[in-house]
Amino acid sequence: MQGGAFAQFVPLILIFAIMYFLIIRPQQKKLKDHQAMVEALRRGDQVVTQGGLIGKVQKVKDDGEIEVEISSGVTVRVVKATIAQVLNKTEPAKKG
Known part of the structure; x- marks a missing residue:
């Protein structure tokens, strides 16, 4: 039964990983680039x-x-x- 419970969480973990690399990480990079641009004015x-x-x-x-x-x-x-x-x-x- 332990393997079955873990198998249920694998899709959730994959969805979170995909969300991180497709949404969160690019937004953080864009924010960092904007802050650098503003500081260089x-x-x-x-x-x-x-x-x-x-x-x-x-x-x-x-x-x-x-x-x-x-x-x-x-x-x-x-x-x-x-x-x-x-x-x-x-x-x-x-x-x-």
């Missing part, structure tokens, strides 16, 4: 917010915000986590 990067605004980063603040210039002389404060995409990266300053 610098002044001069052109970004798209989740609301669809396109602008250039003017200032990166430590409290999870950035200032984005959406038009000449018009800057808005944006939460870093709402950045959906970085269109143009600025080149890092060369040392030496």
Whole structure:
């Protein structure tokens, strides 16, 4: 009887393994990539917010915000986590 009880749980274990590799793991990777993108934001990067605004980063603040210039002389404060995409990266300053 012990083998029969274990055999009943095998399909559940397989379903969980499939769910992990097809759903959970890709979502975790996507979240990790987004966090890395947000942490790499610098002044001069052109970004798209989740609301669809396109602008250039003017200032990166430590409290999870950035200032984005959406038009000449018009800057808005944006939460870093709402950045959906970085269109143009600025080149890092060369040392030496």
